[in-house]
Amino acid sequence: MKLYDLVSSTQTLHALERDVLGDIDIHSIDMDSRQVERGSLFVCLKGLTVDGHDYVQSAVQQGARAVIAEKPVDVDVPVVLVPSTTHALADLANAFYGYPSQAMNVVGVTGTNGKTTLTYLLDAIFSEANQKTAVIGTIDMKIGDTRYPVNNTTPDALFLHKNLHLMREADVDTVIMEVSSHALKQGRVLGIDFDDAVYTNLSQDHLDYHPHMDDYAYAKSLLFAQLGQSTGHQTKSAVINIDDDYHEVMMQATGQSIVSYSLEKPAVIHVDDYSLSPNGLSFDVNTPAGIIPITTKLSGKFNIYNILAAIGVAYRHHIDLNVIKRAIEHLEGVPGRFELVDADQPFTVVVDYAHTPDSLMNVLQTIDELKQGRVITVVGCGGDRDRSKRPKMADAAMTYSDEVVFTSDNPRTEDPHAILADMTNHLTETDRFDVIESRREAIQTAIDNAQDRDMILIAGKGHETYQDVNGARYHFDDREVARELIQARLNN
Numbered sequence: 001m002k003l004y005d006l007v008s009s010t011q012t013l014h015a016l017e018r019d020v021l022g023d024i025d026i027h028s029i030d031m032d033s034r035q036v037e038r039g040s041l042f043v044c045l046k047g048l049t050v051d052g053h054d055y056v057q058s059a060v061q062q063g064a065r066a067v068i069a070e071k072p073v074d075v076d077v078p079v080v081l082v083p084s085t086t087h088a089l090a091d092l093a094n095a096f097y098g099y100p101s102q103a104m105n106v107v108g109v110t111g112t113n114g115k116t117t118l119t120y121l122l123d124a125i126f127s128e129a130n131q132k133t134a135v136i137g138t139i140d141m142k143i144g145d146t147r148y149p150v151n152n153t154t155p156d157a158l159f160l161h162k163n164l165h166l167m168r169e170a171d172v173d174t175v176i177m178e179v180s181s182h183a184l185k186q187g188r189v190l191g192i193d194f195d196d197a198v199y200t201n202l203s204q205d206h207l208d209y210h211p212h213m214d215d216y217a218y219a220k221s222l223l224f225a226q227l228g229q230s231t232g233h234q235t236k237s238a239v240i241n242i243d244d245d246y247h248e249v250m251m252q253a254t255g256q257s258i259v260s261y262s263l264e265k266p267a268v269i270h271v272d273d274y275s276l277s278p279n280g281l282s283f284d285v286n287t288p289a290g291i292i293p294i295t296t297k298l299s300g301k302f303n304i305y306n307i308l309a310a311i312g313v314a315y316r317h318h319i320d321l322n323v324i325k326r327a328i329e330h331l332e333g334v335p336g337r338f339e340l341v342d343a344d345q346p347f348t349v350v351v352d353y354a355h356t357p358d359s360l361m362n363v364l365q366t367i368d369e370l371k372q373g374r375v376i377t378v379v380g381c382g383g384d385r386d387r388s389k390r391p392k393m394a395d396a397a398m399t400y401s402d403e404v405v406f407t408s409d410n411p412r413t414e415d416p417h418a419i420l421a422d423m424t425n426h427l428t429e430t431d432r433f434d435v436i437e438s439r440r441e442a443i444q445t446a447i448d449n450a451q452d453r454d455m456i457l458i459a460g461k462g463h464e465t466y467q468d469v470n471g472a473r474y475h476f477d478d479r480e481v482a483r484e485l486i487q488a489r490l491n492n
C-alpha cells in the first residue's frame with residue numbers, strides 16, 4: 001500500500017501532502033523496533049519506560065521505509081511529524097486494516113471488577129444466539145474456538161486493529177472485549193467503533209498508575225465518550241450499573257442511549273429479590289421485554305450484577321429471552337473465578353482472582369454466607385502495583401477469615417518481604433495470621449490446618465499459571481498446587 005494512500009484514508013492525517021510523503025510502498029506498521037519488518041512504517045511512541053524515538057535508527061536499519069514521530073529524528077527515510085503518535089498509530093492501523101470494527105458488533109466492558117466474568121457471560125449469550133464471537137481479555141484472545149495468548153488485558157492499538165481485521169475475515173459477528181483504564185489512558189482502543197460500552201463498577205485499584213480515584217474514573221469514562229464517535233451513528237448504548245457511586249461520570253460522558261441496571265433502584269434491567277445457595281444463585285430479572293427467571297452456577301451477589309449487565313447488552317440486541325436464560329444457565333463458570341478445587345477432600349477449596357480490596361471483600365462475604373465451618377484465606381499482593389491497597393486487602397482478609405496466611409503473589413521487581421510488611425505491619429491480632437513468603441508453603445499450611453467443613457480461599461492469582469519474580473515467569477498454578485497438596489494429605 002502506498003503511504004500516501006494510507007495517510008489519505010485516515011481520519012486525522014489525511015491532509016498531508018503527497019510531496020511530504022513521497023512515493024513509498026508500506027507493507028506493515030510497527031511500533032516496536034525489535035519487530036520491524038522490511039517495508040514497514042515505524043511509529044515512535046513515548047512509553048512509560050523508554051521513548052520509541054530513541055529506537056528509530058535501529059528500526060530503519062531493520063527496513064522501516066518511513067517514520068511517524070512527534071519530534072525531529074535523524075534518519076534518511078521520510079519522517080512525518082504529528083502532534084500525537086499515539087493517535088496517529090491508532091488512526092493509521094485502523095485505516096491500514098480497513099476500519100474492521102465498523103463491520104462487526106463490538107462490545108467494550110470496563111470497570112474495576114467483573115470484566116472478564118462479563119465477557120464470558122456475553123460470549124455464552126451471543127454464541128447461544130448462533131452468532132460467531134471473538135473475545136479479548138485478561139485470560140486470552142479467542143476467535144471462534146481458537147485461543148491465542150495476550151500480553152495485556154487490553155492490548156495496544158496496532159494489535160487490536162490487526163486482530164479485529166482477522167476477526168472480520170473469520171466472519172465474526174460480535175467481538176466482546178475488556179477495556180482497562182490503562183488502555184483508555186494510553187489510547188490503545190482509539191478508533192474502535194464500539195456498539196455497546198458496559199460499566200461494571202469502580203473501587204480502589206491501580207493507584208500506582210492513576211494519581212487518584214477521579215483520574216481512574218475519568219479514564220474509564222473515555223470508553224463512554226468514544227461511543228458513537230467513529231461513525232456518528234445514534235444507535236449505540238451504554239449499559240451502566242446505577243448502584244455504583246461513579247455511574248454518573250460514565251453517563252455524562254456519552255450522548256448515546258443508556259440501559260441502566262440495578263439491584264437497589266428502578267432501572268431498565270433490575271432484580272428485586274434473589275437467593276444464594278452453595279450451588280449458585282437464583283433470581284428473576286425484570287426487563288422491558290419480560291421477566292427472565294435465572295438459575296446459575298455462578299456464586300456471589302456480585303455475579304448478579306455481572307448477569308444484569310450481560311442481560312442489558314443482550315436485551316439491547318433483541319436476543320430472545322429464552323436464549324439468554326439458556327446461555328446463562330449453561331455457563332459452568334469462569335476459569336480462576338470462584339473455581340472449586342475438588343479432590344474429594346472433606347473441606348472446600350476455592351481459587352479466586354480477587355486482587356483488589358473490594359473484590360476480596362465481595363468474595364469473602366459470599367464465603368461467609370455459604371460457610372459451614374471456619375474460613376482460612378491465603379492471599380498476597382502483586383509487586384510494582386498500588387501499594388495503598390495492600391493493608392486494605394489484609395483488613396478484608398482478617399475481617400472475614402478465622403485464619404489468614406499472607407504470602408507472595410507476583411512480586412515482580414519488589415522484595416516480597418517488603419510487600420508482606422506493607423500488608424501486615426498494622427495488624428495486631430498476630431495469633432490469627434501467618435506470614436509465609438513461599439506461596440506453595442502458604443497453601444500447604446492452609447491445607448494442613450483445614451478441618452472438616454472448613455473453607456479455604458486462595459485469592460489473587462485465579463487463572464494465572466505463573467509467578468513473576470524479577471521479570472522471570474516460573475510456572476505456578478494455585479489450582480494445580482492445591483490439588484497436589486490435598487491429594488498428598490489424603491494419601492497420608
Ligand SMILES: CC(=O)N[C@H]1[C@@H](OP(=O)(O)OP(=O)(O)OC[C@H]2O[C@@H](n3ccc(=O)[nH]c3=O)[C@H](O)[C@@H]2O)O[C@H](CO)[C@@H](O)[C@@H]1O[C@H](C)C(=O)N[C@@H](C)C(=O)N[C@H](CCC(=O)O)C(=O)O
Pocket residue numbers: 031032033034044045046047048049050051052053055151152153154155156180181182183188
Ligand atoms: C505500565 C503500562 O501500562 N505499560 C504498558 C506500556 O508499556 P511502556 O509504556 O512501558 O512501553 P515502553 O517499554 O516504554 O516502550 C515505548 C515504545 O518504545 C518501543 N520500543 C521499546 C523498546 C525497544 O527496544 N524498541 C522499541 O521500539 C515500544 O514498542 C513502545 O512502542 O505499553 C505497552 C504496549 O501497549 C504495554 O504492553 C505495557 O503494559 C505492561 C506490560 C503492563 O504490565 N501493563 C499493565 C499495568 C496493564 O496495562 N494492565 C491492564 C489491566 C489492568 C486491570 O484492569 O487490571 C491491561 O490492559 O493489561
Ligand SMILES: Nc1ncnc2c1ncn2[C@@H]1O[C@H](COP(=O)(O)OP(=O)(O)OP(=O)(O)O)[C@@H](O)[C@H]1O
Pocket residue numbers: 111112113114115116117118138153178200201302303305306336337338352353354355358359360362363462
Ligand atoms: N461485579 C463484581 N463486583 C465486585 N467484584 C467482582 C465482580 N465480579 C467479579 N468480582 C470479583 O473480582 C474478581 C475478578 O473478576 P474478573 O476477573 O471478572 O474482573 P476483571 O474486571 O476482569 O479483573 P481484571 O481487571 O484483573 O481483569 C473475581 O474473582 C471476583 O472475586
Ligand SMILES: N[C@H](CCC[C@H](N)C(=O)O)C(=O)O
Pocket residue numbers: 153355381382383385409410460461464
Ligand atoms: N490486571 C491486574 C492483575 C493483578 C493480578 C495479581 N495477581 C497481581 O499480579 O498483582 C494488574 O496487573 O494489576
Ligand SMILES: [Mg+2]
Pocket residue numbers: 115116117137138139153178
Ligand atoms: Mg479481566
